[in-house]
Amino acid sequence: MTAGIPNSSTSTAPDDEDAGRLPAYVPADIEPRWRAAWETANVSGSELADGEEGTYVLEMLPYPSGTLHMGHVKNYTMGDVITHFRRRNGATVLHPMGYDSFGLPAENAAIKTGGDPLEVTEGNIKGIEQEFDHMGWSIDWTRTLATHRPDYYRWTQWLFLRFFEKGLAYRKDAPVNWCPKDQTVLANEQVVDGACERCGTIVEKRSLNQWYFRITDYAQQLLDDMDLLEQWPERVLTMQRNWIGRSEGAHVSFHQRDLDQAIEVFTTRPDTLHGATFFVLAPEHPLVGALTRGTGNEQVVSDYVEAAAKLSNIDRSNAERDKTGVDTGRTITNPATGEEIPVWVADYVLPDYGAGALMAVPAHDERDFAFAKTFGLPITRVVASAPGAEDELPYTSKEGVLVDSGDATGQSTTDGARAIVDRFEDAEFTVNYRLRDWLLSRQRYWGTPIPIIHCDECGVVPVPDDALPVLLPQVDDYQPKGQSPLAAAEDWVKVRCPSCSSWAKRETDTMDTFVDSSWYFLRYADSQNGHAPFDREVVDRWLPVDQYIGGVEHAVLHLLYARFFTKVLYDLEMVGFREPFASLFTQGMIYKDGAKMSKSKGNVVPPLPTVEQYGADALRLYVLFLGPPDQDAEWQDNGIGGTRRFLDRLWRYVHGVARLEAAGDSIVGSPSLDELRADATAHELAAAAHEATKKVTADIGPRMHFNTAIAALMEATNTGTKLLGSRADDAPAIVDVSHRYLAQTIVGLVQPFAPHIASELWSVLGGDAVWAQPWPTFHEAYVQRATITLAVQVNGKLRGQVEVAADIDEAGALEAARANEHVAALLEGTQSVKDIYVPGRLVNLVVRPA
16 A cells, blocks of 8 residues: 555454455445545645646635535535546646635624624634535645635735726716615626525615726627637626627717706617607716706606616516606707707616617607607607508617608618718717626625725825735624724724825725635635735646636626636736636536525535435535536435445445456456457456446546436446356456456546545555546447347337347348348338438338338
8 A cells, every 4th residue: 555545444344254245335434534545645736847737627616604505515526526537637736725705695694693704704614614524525725715814805905906006996976786685785797686686685776986896998808708718608608798788889969958968878779860759868867956957847856766766677677567757847959850859757768878868769669669658759750661661660670761861861771870970070889888887895894995095185095005904803893784884993994194194094895705706716826925916927827727617697797707807917917818717617506395405495405414324425426416517406315325326336346346366456457359359248348347438538528417427337337236246156367357447447437426435446456546547548449349239110119129230231220120020020011111220229110001
């Protein structure tokens, strides 16, 4: 045995083994021993040799707001399988882990338990680390980070200041999404169906002064660089494209004479400008108050604006909802016609699109048409499918000709749009995006303090780099109150201005936790760096991440933000790549009793009791055997028993093979084809080994079909078990050698999925450190069969099988099928209609009565 590798042992006494009984498989005995051996052998280490480029496998880091759940088990086991697979194929793999420990999940957990957020978070981390330890995941714990610890958030603050210097971090007053339960603002991406994505509370609108990142400056890059993401799921790219929402159109200014002010709109249909018969502002538009002042409509408009603030954007944009609105009592000039058209306020106009104002063209827009019908507003046709056509309104096709459109009349919609825009100085073609700047301020305690000082003399002043980190202070009460609890820490808030030394105040908002997780994958690569967040040379050797694994629910949250951060850092010449994750895999969720596992539903299955009952390897196998890993799966309480029974069969088979004296007591090579020609059983065993190698390699590598890989291992084990059970006492030595070869192949292939039992059984077979062995190799010649079995159908129904030569042609296959005794009887008195031959699989004889 090599250093650090324990001798195999079992709970069965030696005299029992001498009596012919196999040792018992007891996971509680073998699993702790092998985890200790891996730690001694530093299996998870990830140090690169000079000039070596590493492979980086990463799963999204957990919130330490409680214990692990089966979703974590599935996620981290997938990453562990890939890690072992790539290591055994010669790569040095970085596989780290940390904790996304700032933010609402951890803080709400502390509030619920009545504890201090720091104490609760650290306690949860300790508990989670124990769960990690029991699962046997091969993780480089020397690189662990937690986003709430000063040695990490110091650098989050440092990066914020680089964004600030570049003009990408700024403050402004704006309507924001407000969660009344969590008492904090939310980014647009954190509002799902009008509700807070954390707690489900309906979101309100408030006007606050907040910090933003200019993610919109990178909107087009975020779209263009999707071409680099060839190994991302298309649905994630589609979700991001839709969220960014690029649209081509024109900015057009309408002049309001009472205020003597231009109000700009963005329209994707400048060709319909002559058909704008009224003008609509979002309730949040900053000119609503000024427009209505003195009209007598102030109160009704004010009441409407207040009511609209209570509605979600989802409700407001629902096309089926009845249209509501109020007249401001003012008009605005249509620049194309010179006519004065009424200005309305309506909640179907959202402040986040365009400028929160739109020109309403009811003849050619369904929402505007419904609004015009509701309030009796004019409808003017300016587009027709053909000259003189009286199309049913609203006619919304972008194809057609312009009518009643001044000089553009008779032109196509495309040419007419160009002519209309070119005619006006205050109009220009442009691109608009649905994406809005990232609102990162949070009025909560448990987050990274924003490193900004507000000085009456100097304004907004960044904290100097050498004064970082700005430590999160202890407060007596961290309950949410609508403003940050940090505001109550007067001794912390009061500070000298770094520029003029006068008394000033610290920023009391904290950062959105998604800021923390937008760069953590970079810190892993250089986690001990005390002089910078990371060294470029180091991260460029590891990144981009070769395989990233996580939930699709983060498609327009974490994943979009991480891409934005990486592009900014690339422009700052801090990294040498524009995309953080080369390959992305989004795993499905685990359900129980028809619902996603959650504490609130009471259907969570905790990992540790399951490990204690069945073993970690059985659980690891089960979560991956539930179904295709990118699809949701239903947990069955009795299902894990099936994977445990598979491990029991494998245990018995390997121990049985280890007792075959003719095979020796050490690792063997693949028998040669010449040796195998002497015995059909030996050939079948070797073929099973190579077939399993081919299948498992393909399923782990490019496809990540873990469930079918496990099924292949089960099939190979069944083959070996069956043939071992029927082995004759006088079987030739090549049979026993082939049994040993199959057994060690299965053990080598199962190791990424079930590393504890694989380590034990490899030792039983006389080998050292299965985790360090080269991955099994596959040779096609071993699985080529002399004969194959064809299914024979008559009119689509299975009627028999025939054994034929593997290289048989279609004519020979049809002849063999008709010669089958049962099939021949069915064909009597029939006439052939069509013969169907699927090579290697079946023959279907389509016939009818003669």
